[in-house]
Amino acid sequence: MASSDTDLIIHAAGPDEGLRLALEDLRIDRYLEAKRLLRATYGDWALRTSRSQVLAVGAAGNKAIDSWYAEEPSDPDALMMRARVLTQRLLNAHRGGLSGRKLISAVNAAGAACKAAADRWPADPVPYVCFLALAQTDMDQRFPHHRAHWNSPPEKMLPPGPWRVLDRVNERDPLNREAYHRMLGVFHARGRxxxxxxxxxxxxxxxxxxxxxxxxxxxxxxxxxxxxxxxxxxxxxxxxxxxxxxxxxxxxxxxxxxxxxxxxxxxxxxxxxxxxxxxxxxxxxxxxxxxxxxxxxxxxxxxxxxxxxxxxxxxxxxxxxxxxxxxxx
Structure with missing residues (x-):
């Protein structure tokens, strides 16, 4: 059947059936499908990054990942997903107008979760991708959240940004797709x-x-x-x-x-x-x-x-x- 003859399917998982099942599980506050799905990404950083990003968007509004972390606080995937979800909640709140001390508190909590995940599995690029995402809320260099969000660029034509964090991602997964999109998101948020x-x-x-x-x-x-x-x-x-x-x-x-x-x-x-x-x-x-x-x-x-x-x-x-x-x- 030609594509023009088919009905449109609008779903965050697209054609990824495993991801679709995991998202359905998360919606009813269950995490086992997500756990199995992430185990299957070992050895494929690109797949781990993309699937965990979609899972975090789906889990940000419920308690499934919180429950997983509470039950298995040393599990590297639970720690990574906790960092993912706290980061996604922060971005959602920032888009909703969160600012001032409440924003800084949420940034610090997400940053601590990112550090815990990075410490647990140092080879994993995803916690550093989350660190990059935190910089999307740091928009005014006069009042920086963290100096790592405002490093000098590698070329004069480029703006300051979280360049050293990007280096950490590249050390683990060179040219990680989401990492560069997060950098672009930082510059879009700052307007230049x-x-x-x-x-x-x-x-x-x-x-x-x-x-x-x-x-x-x-x-x-x-x-x-x-x-x-x-x-x-x-x-x-x-x-x-x-x-x-x-x-x-x-x-x-x-x-x-x-x-x-x-x-x-x-x-x-x-x-x-x-x-x-x-x-x-x-x-x-x-x-x-x-x-x-x-x-x-x-x-x-x-x-x-x-x-x-x-x-x-x-x-x-x-x-x-x-x-x-x-x-x-």
Whole structure:
């Protein structure tokens, strides 16, 4: 069945059935499926990072991970997930307006959980990815939460940030996808340096690395802010520039064409599909085929003036792309 004929599936697990079962378990305050799922990631840092990130989002609103940690306080996965969940709760609260002493207290609690997880399993990159996420709440250098969030950059064109923490991640899992997205999130939160950082990363990310797509995320965030403040022209005017077309092609030929399909991030596929269609570069049919029926709200809901249109926009873009080649190639 061609992708255009299928119903859309909107679920945080995407096609990962094991992750889907673990999320369902977490919703009823049970953690055993998550525990089994994380055990299966040993030896694959990328999978451990991506699965634990999704699990933390699903567990932030319940007590499943708190119960696991209470029952097995020395288990490295329980400690890592506790750091994940406290970090996610902090980010959620910060987006909800948490500030001042309450914010600092939450940052310190999450930071202590990250340190405990890092001490328990020093080789694990995930606690350091969580340390990077904490810096997303540290937005004013005049009143820093931690000096490690404001290190000098490796290049003059780049802004200060948690560069030494990024080094700690790279020592354990070079070019970890989430770590670089967290860095981008820090610069977006501070309102400067995001695109420069994303473009710089593509200069050393190898073929097949999802970091080739990082500028597309920066472009989407810029467009989202322009929409929010009513400062943008039409979508065509914004996306029809040589630099955006260049990085869309780089995503297609530098990442998608070389990466193992089993390693594809569903979110990356959606960002690439959107960019290829929005810039007019085209050649998006195979990307939409790789997406299949599995939806993510981003970037589609971020780049439309009416959030209610996002599924229609996706269907329209997919239909146009597939019509060029008649579906599968």
């Amino acid at each position: 340096g995001g695109l420069d950082f994303a473009q710089w990363v593509t200069t050393f990310a190898p073929e097949g690395s999802p970091l080739k797509l990082l500028p597309l995320y920066a472009y989407v965030e810029t467009y989202r802010l322009q929409l929010e403040h009513r400062q943008t022209a039409s979508v065509i005017a914004y996306w029809s520039t040589a630099d955006k077309a260049h990085y869309s092609r780089q995503g297609l030929y530098g990442w998608f064409a070389h990466a193992d399909p089993r390693s594809y991030s569903l979110l990356d596929l959606h960002y690439l599909a959107y960019a290829l269609t929005a810039t007019g570069v085209g050649h998006a049919a195979e990307v939409f085929e790789a997406i299949g029926p599995y939806m993510t709200t981003s970037p589609w809901a971020l780049v439309t003036p009416n959030p209610q249109w996002w599924q229609s926009n996706f269907r329209s873009a997919r239909s146009r792309a597939l019509s060029v080649t008649g579906g599968r190639r």
